[in-house]
Amino acid sequence: MAKISIDIESVKKGLSEIGYIISDCIERDNNGFNWQIKFSNSGACVTIYDTNDKKNSVVNGKCEAGEKEALKEIVDLLKCKELEIPLNNAEIVGLINSKQETEYYDFKQQWKDDNSGDLLHDILCLANNQRNRDAYLIVGVTDDYNVIGVDEWKKSNEIYDYLREVEFAHKTPIVELLRAYYKWLKIDVLEIKGTQDVPYYLSKQYRQVGTQIYTRNGDTNTPKNKTANYHDVEHLWEIHFGRDKN
Secondary structure (H helix, E strand, O other): OOOOOOOHHHHHHHHHHOOOOEEEEEEEEOOOEEEEEEEOOOEEEEEEEOOOOOOOOEEEEEOOOOHHHHHHHHHHHHHOOOOOOOOOHHHHHHHHHOOOOEOOEEEEOOOOOOOOOHHHHHHHHHHOOOOOOOEEEEEOEOOOOOEOOOOOOOOHHHHHHHHHOOOEOOOOOOEEEEEEEEOOEEEEEEEEOOOOOOOOOEOOOEOOEOOOOOOEEOOEEOOOOOOOOHHHHHHHHHHHOOOOOO
16 A cells, blocks of 8 residues: 655644644654644644554544544545645634624524525625625524534535525625535535625515615624615615726
């Protein structure tokens, strides 16, 4: 069996991108060459052995419930370059650590049955954010910013099928569902692209979501039964027609 070529710097980079803060990485020659990685924001201690075994990493230390097994799987995949971490995963970790919500990102504890159109309302408000930048709906974070993760990542086709049910006035928001991490926990991140096609709104009511224009100011969405104020709507149309002065 061919020996795995371990790029320890790539492993460390991957762990940093998902939110682990590495406090030490020690090279050792003890029962075979290995690296021992410690963190300042986790009691876990990871040992990576330089052998031809793909799954020989060991996680010890004072781990949270479920962390030992999940972190071992992540490290083994990183070691073999079989894990693709979203390019903006580190940004998402930073947003979570900020412990606040703004006009371009919102936290949800879990995906909900969308009988009232809550998901669509969130997408419209984030897509029409006043900064006209890429926005994020981050699922797996409670209202008090505690990261609990999701059991399994949501399938992208569920989101795309959902949006196909909706009659948008001119364009459908461009979205991408990311399989992201916060440390060892899986989180879903629905990225809504910022484009000049704002404002996005419906041509036909969908459940409790009307045909008016919604936006997001600070951490607050326009209520479903109201419309965004005149100034905010004007600003969105200025972006649409390339007249934005900001």
